[in-house]
Amino acid sequence: METMEHIILEEQKGDRIDKVLSGLDEEWSRTQVQQWIKDGHILVNGQMVKTNYKCSVNDQIEITIPEPEELDVIPEELNLEIYYEDKDVLVVNKPRGMVVHPAPGHMTGTLVNGLMAHCKDLSGINGVLRPGIVHRIDKDTTGLLMVAKNDMAHESLVNQLVEKTVTRKYKAIVHGVIPHDFGTIDAPLGRDTKDRQSMTVVDNGKHAVTHFQVLERFKDFTFVECQLETGRTHQIRVHMKYIGYPLAGDPKYGPKKTLDIDGQALHAGVLGFIHPRSGEYLEFEAPLPDDIERLLEQLRKSN
CATH class of the missing domain: 3.30.2350.10 (Pseudouridine synthase)
Known part of the structure; x- marks a missing residue:
């Protein structure tokens, strides 16, 4: 079992314990945290508490993460x-x-x-x-x-991901016409405090960098290739929205009026890594799925 500690900050004062802790790690759901509290895996100042406990500044939280x-x-x-x-x-x-x-x-x-x-x-x-x-x-x-x-x-x-040596290139259709051919978005990402299931750009978030290149421009949309330097949750979707070009079809971060596609027009097309045993660099490319290909054909016709 892994044990970790957290001290309640000024901005967390008065918040419910389950809300605070589920915001510490994107893998922890509020329901899961509530179960840990009931099972005695979470202590506040050495004592068991209820799931609706309201936090005070400098409360010492001890979390014992149970085995999977x-x-x-x-x-x-x-x-x-x-x-x-x-x-x-x-x-x-x-x-x-x-x-x-x-x-x-x-x-x-x-x-x-x-x-x-x-x-x-x-x-x-x-x-x-x-x-x-x-x-x-x-x-x-x-x-x-x-x-x-x-x-x-x-x-x-995992080490290659941490060291940023894995090649990950995505193709996407975004709203708006991007005027410049290349760009880099360097903006830290974290949980949206208003909506825990969404990510957003925040000052104290995790370091996140996305490079992009314009492949094709249309009347109201742009076809881009994005290369990940880091791999944060929803990174491309949030970064492209942040610079004003949200992904077409994105139900969470995009506009309501969009292209006819069931979910964001985003495809992880290129993946490259060093083989763990042989040390050889391997790279693979998957063609665009039919629905994104169909959208591109429609956009070319309407240009």
Whole structure:
């Protein structure tokens, strides 16, 4: 079990304990934190409290994170599009609408369910709910993901992400016409205090850098390629909105009137990394999905 401590700050005074703690880590849901409080995994000044406890400045919170639950992930034949596979790593092209890993509420139909059916040897570093998963892309983002099949590979791939040596290029259709051909967005990201399920640019957020290049301009839209230097939650979606060019079809960060597409027009098209065992650099490219290709054809016709 992992233990961590948090001291309540002035701006957290009066907030409920479950709200404060669920904001500390994007992986912790409020429901999960409430369960930890009930189970005695969270102490305030050495004492157990109720989930509606209101925090005071300098309260000392001790959080004991329990081991991942041994939930059975059901293997499912999902006809995954595997781009590469050996005994250490696997690269898969994720379709639109597929969630990467199971969570309470949706335990089936995820990429992990499909991976469990496809191969039995996935790394266990992240606990049973996320075997092999090194990085994620959003449910309605399509494209390439790397998966670790053992702990050695998992550690290597995570280190490459931390060291920013993984190549990750995305293609997107955004609202508005970007006048310049290249740009870099360097703006820290964190949870939106008004909506915990959204990210936004905040002064004390995590370092986040996105580079972009214009590929094609249309009357009211631009087709761009974005390269991630860091990989924060919703990074491209929030960064492009921040500079005034939100993604087409984005239900969370984009305008209501948009192109006819079910979710954001964002595709993880290029993925490159150093193979954990051979040391060789591997790079893969997946073509645009049909729905984004169709939108581009429509935009070209209406130009």
